[in-house]
Amino acid sequence: MSYPVIIPETELKAFLHNHQANPHGWLGMHPAKVKRKAGVIVRAFRRDVARCSVIELDAPGQPAWPMERLADEGFFEVFIPGKKIFRHQLRYETTWGDIHQIYNAYSFLPTLSEQDLYLFNEGNEHRIYEKLGAHPRKLGDVPGTAFAVWAPAASRVSLVGNFNGWDARYHPMRPLGGSGVWELFAPDVGEGELYKFAIWDQQGNMRLKTDPYGTRFEGPPNNAAIVHATNRHQWGDGDWIARRAALAGQADRPMSIYEIHVGSWKRNLDEAGRAYNYRELAPLLADYAVEMGFTHIEVMPVAEFPFPGSWGYQVTGYFAPTHRWGTPEDFQFFVDHLHQRGLGVIVDWVPAHFPRDAFALAEFDGTHLYEHADPRLGAHQDWGTLIFNYGRHEVRCFLIASALSWLDRYHIDGLRVDAVASMLYLDYSRKEGEWIPNRYGGRENIEAISFLRQVNDLVHHYYPGALTIAEESTAFAKVSHPTAEGGLGFDYKWNMGLMHDTLLYFQKDPIHRKWSHDKLTFGMIYQYSEKFITVYSHDEVVHLKASMLGKMGAGTLADKAATLRALYGYVWMYPGKKLLFMGSEFGQRSEWNYDTGLEWQLLQHPEHEGLRVLVRDLNRLYTSEPVLSTTDYRPESFRWVNASDGDHSTISFLRTDPSGRTAWLVVCNFTPLTRTRHHVGVPHRGYWREVLNTNSAYYGGAGFGNHGGRTASTIPADGFEQSLSLTLPGLSVLVFKWAAELPG
Structure with missing residues (x-):
């Protein structure tokens, strides 16, 4: 017995002309009654299909039920009398003669509850x-x-x-x-x-x-x-994850971060300079970072992005490592390998804005779904991007899920949150009349602040020991304080102020540095208000700002190298965790270019190899001596010895441990003039061993120093009853260690 076409013509046309909004109401298998006979009706819509039939899976001997083709586009229908809903497949023959048998996509319940x-x-x-x-x-x-x-x-x-x-x-x-x-x-x-x-x-x-x-x-x-699953990699970093969890809440620990851009750290010179993929890069980077004494690798954004020139900071795929350097499994291997080599992995995460690309989030469903409709709230004028609507529940859910997914799927140890300042203020980079105050009339973005607190708390809740780090350039209070104390909940904050002040100081000709001596001391006023990381990131070596070496005042290459060694010596001994962008550790001469590798060939020159070795030794000293790495956030552990000698551009300070049994003296001379018999006060009598001298010939310097150390004399200086009489080489930092004699 034949049956008439059952689907209404209007609904069939809706399928054929892309107007159908209720596909599961018509496609698949449904109970039906036709000509007073109960049964089921089955419909399928398949492209390039000439014939289609229904196969009953639980009745192997049952013949197939041929379906009627209602349209050349491949719309099929059949009524099967006397049947209730049963498990079935569709067997179809394509227009070119292939035969396939599949399940009907419209026969399943929703996959979300x-x-x-x-x-x-x-x-x-x-x-x-x-x-x-x-x-x-x-x-x-x-x-x-x-x-x-x-x-x-x-x-x-x-x-x-x-x-x-x-x-x-x-x-x-x-x-x-x-x-x-x-x-x-x-x-x-x-x-x-x-x-x-x-x-x-x-x-x-x-x-x-x-x-x-x-x-x-x-x-x-x-x-x-x-379509890609992310759960196939067999992780081997269980010990690392356990150690990380055991350190949860311990912010004051050794941390020296090496910031890299995956595509330009090193290129394969045997293959026309192509970038290494994640899997190839992992052992090369691990070997280098371990030898250099870094504790963490910070990777510039690896979330998918369309425009290479954005360096990853304009994201279109918030859950996917970029295709440029391999698959998700390759990136998992990268993280796993670094963990097994003792290196943490931090990834730059960008919840502050997203690009306007038509294929991505902008006007996603024809409305301003992820962004604000009003450009005074939803558009970044500086970057030409859009701002997330942090007040919308589903948008917050999206961003929180993005953060957690990197920790879950890729075992990331921390997220460095980009452009936090732009999230905190409604008037960020806007003139009067170009922004809308919050409901209290203020400039703070209340929804963004609430979002940041929530995501930080959730990261710490689900992944003990994982870190969140804020790139925040203003004086917003309590960025790195717990949310329970009214803070934003970040573990650390980038110290942008100290970075700007020190670079401004060292960029000057030495003869003019005495007029900017306060740039070395001002940072201590706010040093203990946050848990700071001292940073010299990629942002400082692009856009015609010159490389770190190129910034170092006037003079020859040797002068610039000496000045950069002195800067690093000062900063590594100064309180705060450390971050250095790739290439800066050996004095790359040109600005960073994301499309080429670093200038590794420079290491054949003593000025550059000396810089690299110095950074290595500074890292090793910093990470091995608790006074230098576990007292960064204790104000009682720091004391200026002489912070007022601007006329000679010298400065000195102490780092001490709580027990009083160890003290470190740091003495800096930031002019090219060598100073002899320079008295520096010290709190203890006895021998002060010269542990590090940035002017050592080993680092490419002239080799002047203090013959391994000095014994304190009874000559008072700098408010102390005793002092050291030192030779201060030009453009140098000297580090001395005193240790109490333990009872025999």
Whole structure:
């Protein structure tokens, strides 16, 4: 007995003309009654299919039920009388003769629960990255990929990719109630498939968007997401993670960070200078960083980004390592290898803004979904980017999930949060009338502040020992204080003030430095207000600012190298954790270029090799001596000896341990003139051993010094009853150690 076409013509046309917003209501298998006979009706919409039939899986001997093709585009329907809903597959023959048998994508229940959606809309589904996006999985025993995307203002959404010829008619998605989430389980789509979401707004305009939660992407110009699981890597860093957790809450510990850009740290000269991928880079970088005494590697943003010139700071894939240097597994190997070599890994994370690229987050569903509609709130004038709407629950959920996913999937040890100052202030880089005050009439971005506190607390809750670090350039209070104390909850804050002051000082000709002596001392006024990291980052060696070596005042290459050695000696002995950008440790001569490797060939010259060896020795000294690395945030451990000798550009200070059994004296001479019989007061009698001299011939200096140390004389100086009579080489820093004699 034949049956008439059952689907209404209007609904069929809606499928054929991309107007169907209720695909699961028509496709798949549904109970039906036709001509007074009960049964089921099955529909399928397949591209390039000539014939299609239904196979009953639990009745192997049952013949297939041929389906009627209602449209040349591949829309099929069949009514099967006397049947209730049963497990089935579709057997189809393509227009070129291939035969396939698959599960029907429209025969599955939603892959997100009502609780998932409720928590997401409330902003409290912290691992929404496990639900939204594309996830290879099994529903029962059926393999496939679960797709879900948040687009609340969309009139309809379709999944498109190379599996359906990028034709939005063939994989329409269903809306899940009022959640704004659209979902589809596609049993015929597996790993490696390219995909995007076709999203129609309320006016009928279609946008082709990449997956905000995508785990892997192809490169520009197409920028499609790639179905990819991130759980295959077998981690070997369990001991590291356990040690990290044991250090949770201990901010005052050795930390010397080497900041790198993956694509330009070192190039493969045997292959036309191509960049190393994550897997190739890991052992090379680990060997170097361990030998240099660094404790952590900070990686400039590796989250997917379209424009290389942004260096990764304009992100379009907040959950995916960029394709440029390998796969997600390659990046996991990179982190795992560094952990097993004793190195922590910090990643730059960019929740402050996102680019306007049409394929990504901007106007995602035809509305200002992730960003504010008003440009006075939603647009960064300096960078031409858009600002997240931190007050929207689902946007906060998205960003929190991004942060947690890097710690979860990639075992990252810390997030350095970029451009925090731009998040804190509504009037950031804006003139009067270009910004909107908060509800109290102030300039603080209340929603962003609340978001930062929340994400910091969650990072510390879920991943004990993981760190959050703020790049924050203003005097906003308590950035690195716990949220319970009214702080933002970061572990550390970049010390931008000290960086600017010291560079301003050392850029001057030595003869003029005495007029800027306060640049060396002013930072101590606020030094203990935050848990600071002293930084000389990539931002200081680009945009015609010159390299670190190039900044070092007037004079010859030898003079500049001596000055840079003195700067490093001063900063490494000064309180605060350390960060140095790659190439600065050996005095790269040119500005950093993201598209080429560092000037490693310079290490054949003594000035550059000497700098490198000095930084190595400073790291080793700093990390091995508790007085220098575990008292950074104790004001009682620091004391100026003489901070007022600006006329001679000398300065000296002490670092001491709480027991009083060890003291370190740091004496600096920042002019080229060697000073002899220079008296520096000390708190203890006895022998002060010269531990480090940046003028040592070993570091490329002239070799003047104090023959291994000096015994304190009874000549008073600097408020002490005894002093050392020292030779201070020009442009140098000397470090002396005194230790109490223990009872025999």
